[in-house]
Amino acid sequence: MLLCRFGSNQLGVVRDNNVYEVTEVLSDLPQYSYPFPTHDVLIANLDSLRPRIQQLASQSKPIPLSQIKLLAPVANPGKIIAAPVNYLKHLEEARTDSEIHHSNQVGEIQRVGLFLKATSSLIGVSEPVQIAHPNRRNDHEAEVVVVIGKAGRNISAKNAMEHVAGFCAGLDMTTRGPEERSMRKSIDTYSVLGPWLATADEVPDSSILNFRLTVNGEERQKANTKDLVIDIPHLIEFASSFYTLHPGDLIYTGTPEGVGTVNPGDTIVMELDNVGNITVKVQALGAA
Known part of the structure; x- marks a missing residue:
């Protein structure tokens, strides 16, 4: 459904x-x-x-x-949990591009852990991303998003998928800079979710989902969830070892290599197998 x-x-x-x-x-x-x-x-x-x-x-x-x-297909998530550098090639990319790491330490996800984004940053795909800091680099990050359907704490990877309501396509928009990730990624409109919730039965195997992202028709990111460093069941296990997961909580599972800058006037398209496609406009903050 x-x-x-x-x-x-x-x-x-x-x-x-x-x-x-x-x-x-x-x-x-x-x-x-x-x-x-x-x-x-x-x-x-x-x-x-x-x-x-x-x-x-x-x-x-x-x-x-x-x-x-x-x-946004989920109206009231209690938490937005996100996985940094969860594709090896993106880890390499982040370590070599000084504008991405901005002198911040870039470590493996197993060591740096997960982070939280403000729920106030969440929008649906019919709203534009609004660039709040145009004097800084603002990047797209395409991600597969897991929607938690059943509460749990210390969930084992073996049982993790029993706690999944479904999947969405997501954009974890990012302003580069020296601040902590959660601050730079929690700007209003910087968590895009859509186009709808594909219930778990629509996604027979979340471990082999293809997705790609284009900006103004140019392909920037292309990946498959088989390349995740920590796969979806183990991400749920990892997250639930720190937080109780509740229905509607969102887990942004990480972005692959190819992150790049967007500017007002750009159009971002993300395609996600078994879920759907999203098209999102980029505007300057306050633009009509």
Whole structure:
């Protein structure tokens, strides 16, 4: 199932370049009083809601994808976890390009660990990336994103995929500089997610996913998840040894070599097997 958020917080199922609205299913979600949960309620209840979603989609009139504004498919992630230098060739690239490492130490992921991005940086693919610091280098980083579906702590790699709700394409946008990663990567609009949530059954084997990224039609990045230093099950194991993972938490799994600069006016396209393609515009901050 391909599940999207669109318009004014509407919910839809994507089929054959059309969207079938199923927003009515949200009325079936549990009602919470304060303090509200720190996880995504829809993702937490997705398995039980699935039959109702499919029923509503079969009764809904199709809306062409071209006519809707796609929002981030996960509305309320409690955490955005990201994996740095999780492809060997990107590690080599980061160590040799002084504009990438900016005199920061670039270490192996097993040693430097993961980092967190602000949830306020999250956008869907219909919104533009807005360059907040045009006097500095701003780079694209294409990533496969895992959406956690079931809570857990100290999850074993063997059982990790049982905790996955699905997958999205993602851009981990980055401003280069001396500050910590989490600061430079948490700028508003610097976590792109979409085009929709492909539920886990849509991705038979996440260990062999092809993806590529172009800027203005020029190929910049091309990779396969088989080349991850720490694969997806072991990333979940690693992350959950430090944090309890909750439904809706996002794990950006790392970017391959080929990261490069983007500027206002550019168009970024990312293609991800079994999930979908995203097209994102780049604008100056405050541009109409």
